[in-house]
Amino acid sequence: MNTSADDTNSRARALYEARANRLAIAPFTDADPTLEAEDGYAIQRELVGMLLADGDCVVGYKAGLTSEPMQEMFKTRTPDYGPVLASTVRASGAIVPASAFIAPKVEAEIVFRLGRPLRGPGVTVETAREAISEVMAGLEIVDSRIEHWRIRLADTIADLASNGAIVLSQPLALDPEHDHRLTGMVFTRNGDVVATGAGAAALGDPVKVVAWLANTLGRHGVTLKAGHLIMTGALHAAVPMHPGDRFVAEFDRLGPVTLHVGGA
Template sequence: MTGPDSAVRDRARRLYEARATRKPIPPFTDEDPGLGMADGYAIQRELVAMLLADGERVVGYKAGLTSEPMQRMFGVSTPDYGPVLASTVHPDGATLSMDTFIDPKMEAEIVFRLSAPLRGPDVTVDHAREAIGEVMAGLEIVDSRIRDWRIGLADTVADLASAGAIVVGRPVPPTADMDPRLIGCVFSRNGRVVATGAGAAALGDPVAVVAWLANQLGEHGITLEPGQLIFTGALHAAVPLCPGDEFVAEFDRLGSAVIRVASRG
């Protein structure tokens, strides 16, 4: 098997440096409008290899653009995915500095922790449901190393699906009468409701997101492992952050997750 070509390595290196310096770069699709999803994932894999060489760890995966509002916001029509890195996971109630990010936005999601492996192809929703060990309220900060969020699908895929930071609430075991499609969410900023949603916003069923992700990763020989976190995608349009903000995502049956935002500097 041959390694990544020079263009892939160069683009991955540019993203790697943008992450380190928090200085955004122009979209790759500006210089090459023909870049597609496969190109984006090739860059993503090379970027992940660079981060793992630095001692980073993959502790799960996130699916992005699983809801219609998020797809409309970025002008795309298909989900994407990226790894959840250990350094991006923070405790519930964490205060995170704006200095950590470039142009962050917040979103609320349903999160699963797996208790059994899943490997595509042919993973069904039933298989995914059986592999879920815990369900949690989640908040994700999405951030883009691409300047001004001018992302094409290849750009955000390459940029680890615009991953920034995450928190999860207390784990809840799934029960026979828990239907993740029907789990409602109230999303508040500084005590004011700014969005609402339900699990069905994520590909019609958050569990279907897990199955989709397992099958996508399976094409590259990757297994979803027990203990990994699976973020299933925003249930509403992402909300920009400002210094001093407090965001709370309250979920029926799951409880809440909280992130506070400190000032820059």
């Protein structure tokens, strides 16, 4: 790590206030280009502590940078992660105000719910599959508290992996015979197709994302709990979100998930 405890705390506080006030801040890596992923996670842990002290709770985790193009953009060979907070979860069909965010974009992805705990190291794809109880279609609203999305790896990690909110369809029991690498998806905005994708875009296999998360978090003493949601990563490039938009992601087998964007 390249930062002191005081620097870590002050940066977490800056992000906490940016979230509360919906006012973006300058990238931390502008002032200190030497910041690395480990520094970002230290800031993230401080920020999460502040949010939990306000009464929020962690109901799962999201993985980001699960596609090769995104990893190349951020000059990393691994995904990143952040918590999913209870206050950010919405049901399909929800009306979400654009004003709740700073610079929101929308991504479609496959979401799992665990039926039993997972703790790394040593979690395999097969072990992860056996721990999953439900699957659902999901939309993630990604948002950056860093101005103009000028983020490097440490910035987005610190900022809860740029998570804003998630919208989920009704869950389905996991079919252990179905290969979710082949789950196709069509994404529309206001009726127009803006993206397509398949489960294989998420680290080659969305179930592999669950194993990766369990092993990565396990190194920090964190267990994925029964009931935790796992956001496995975008299947396409994020699409900007504006007041009045209606987003629908239609998935093979999983059905549709819908988000309406309000103006206030």
